[in-house]
Amino acid sequence: MAPRIVFTGGSGKAGRHAIPELIKRGYEVLNVDLTDFPDKEANVFTLKTDLTDSGQCFNALTTHFNFSGYEGPHVPGPPDAVIHFAAYARNMLVPDNECFKGNVASTYNVIEAACKLGVKKVIIASSETTYEVCFGQGDLDFTSFPLDEEADVNPMDTYAISKLCGERVARGFARRFDADIYALRIGNVVEPHEYAQDFPKYISDPKVRKRNAWSYIDARDLGQICDLCIKKDGLGFQVFNATNDTITATFPTRQFLEQFAPNTPITREMEEWEAPLSNRKIRKVLGFKENYNWRMYYNPE
Numbered sequence: 001m002a003p004r005i006v007f008t009g010g011s012g013k014a015g016r017h018a019i020p021e022l023i024k025r026g027y028e029v030l031n032v033d034l035t036d037f038p039d040k041e042a043n044v045f046t047l048k049t050d051l052t053d054s055g056q057c058f059n060a061l062t063t064h065f066n067f068s069g070y071e072g073p074h075v076p077g078p079p080d081a082v083i084h085f086a087a088y089a090r091n092m093l094v095p096d097n098e099c100f101k102g103n104v105a106s107t108y109n110v111i112e113a114a115c116k117l118g119v120k121k122v123i124i125a126s127s128e129t130t131y132e133v134c135f136g137q138g139d140l141d142f143t144s145f146p147l148d149e150e151a152d153v154n155p156m157d158t159y160a161i162s163k164l165c166g167e168r169v170a171r172g173f174a175r176r177f178d179a180d181i182y183a184l185r186i187g188n189v190v191e192p193h194e195y196a197q198d199f200p201k202y203i204s205d206p207k208v209r210k211r212n213a214w215s216y217i218d219a220r221d222l223g224q225i226c227d228l229c230i231k232k233d234g235l236g237f238q239v240f241n242a243t244n245d246t247i248t249a250t251f252p253t254r255q256f257l258e259q260f261a262p263n264t265p266i267t268r269e270m271e272e273w274e275a276p277l278s279n280r281k282i283r284k285v286l287g288f289k290e291n292y293n294w295r296m297y298y299n300p301e
């Protein structure tokens with residue numbers, strides 16, 4: 001039987017590409033979201049659920065994945081894994097207190113329900129914003145490059161703080177339930193149609209991408225990362241940067257950073273074109289191999 005995955009927030013920008021990628025890789029996926037899956041042809045069932053309500057959360061994790069579930073002899077049990085992407089995905093969508101309350105409550109509820117129902121693999125969406133600069137006040141410098149997962153981070157904005165709280169809940173519950181909970185510090189998500197639309201500006205005016213550390217993640221490659229996280233057991237609590245391989249620039253990383261981030265120390269040897277928000281850990285630990293590099297879609301030369 002195909003592994004059963006509950007994916008929260010799958011109707012959003014990242015999930016609408018990550019879910020089809022997971023289905024392609026052989027999973028059965030239930031989308032749990034406030035809104036329907038945008039692609040009606042994709043045959044993705046959505047259970048309308050408000051994850052800030054713990055009761056709804058427990059129920060959503062013990063439901064049929066679609067109506068054919070009623071045909072078999074068994075009532076549904078918990079899924080094999082939970083991927084939690086639902087969130088207010090940035091500041092300024094709602095007032096800060098609602099962003100904090102919504103994100104922290106939904107992440108707590110999902111992790112608690114999954115762990116108490118015996119699910120041993122949970123993947124949660126954290127964010128590049130935890131590296132302090134993205135929504136920090138003023139023109140901040142990153143503490144150091146490359147941005148690796150073990151850095152101590154202290155973001156000042158509410159959205160990033162809500163994501164860091166999610167990581168902390170994940171760490172505690174992984175310990176208490178001996179579960180694997182992997183937090184993905186997701187880079188700026190790029191959908192296929194956005195390369196042609198946005199990259200000419202990103203490349204010609206590098207200043208506009210400082211807040212994203214000149215890094216990104218293709219939404220379909222993010223689906224691959226979720227798959228690899230599901231397949232890799234036994235790591236307990238982990239933080240993984242989820243970004244593509246290379247810097248979004250036309251000259252190599254060290255030379256680029258010396259020009260555009262002269263005040264930020266470089267703390268280890270970087271690969272020639274390595275993204276400043278480095279994905280070295282997912283390549284080494286999970287075996288990530290990107291399929292969708294930005295240069296496939298936009299050639300600035």
Ligand SMILES: NC(=O)c1ccc[n+]([C@@H]2O[C@H](COP(=O)([O-])OP(=O)(O)OC[C@H]3O[C@@H](n4cnc5c(N)ncnc54)[C@H](O)[C@@H]3O)[C@@H](O)[C@H]2O)c1
Nearest residue numbers: 009011012013014033034051085086087089125186188189
């Ligand atoms: N988009 C990015 O560049 C980016 C970067 C870093 C991290 N992230 C994180 O990745 C995840 C996915 O981001 P996205 O861009 O797809 O966001 P999105 O806003 O496009 O989608 C989020 C989805 O979550 C759903 N949702 C929100 N609150 C909910 C609730 N209470 N119950 C159920 N569903 C709810 C929304 O309906 C929406 O479909 C988020 O957790 C976000 O914080 C995104």
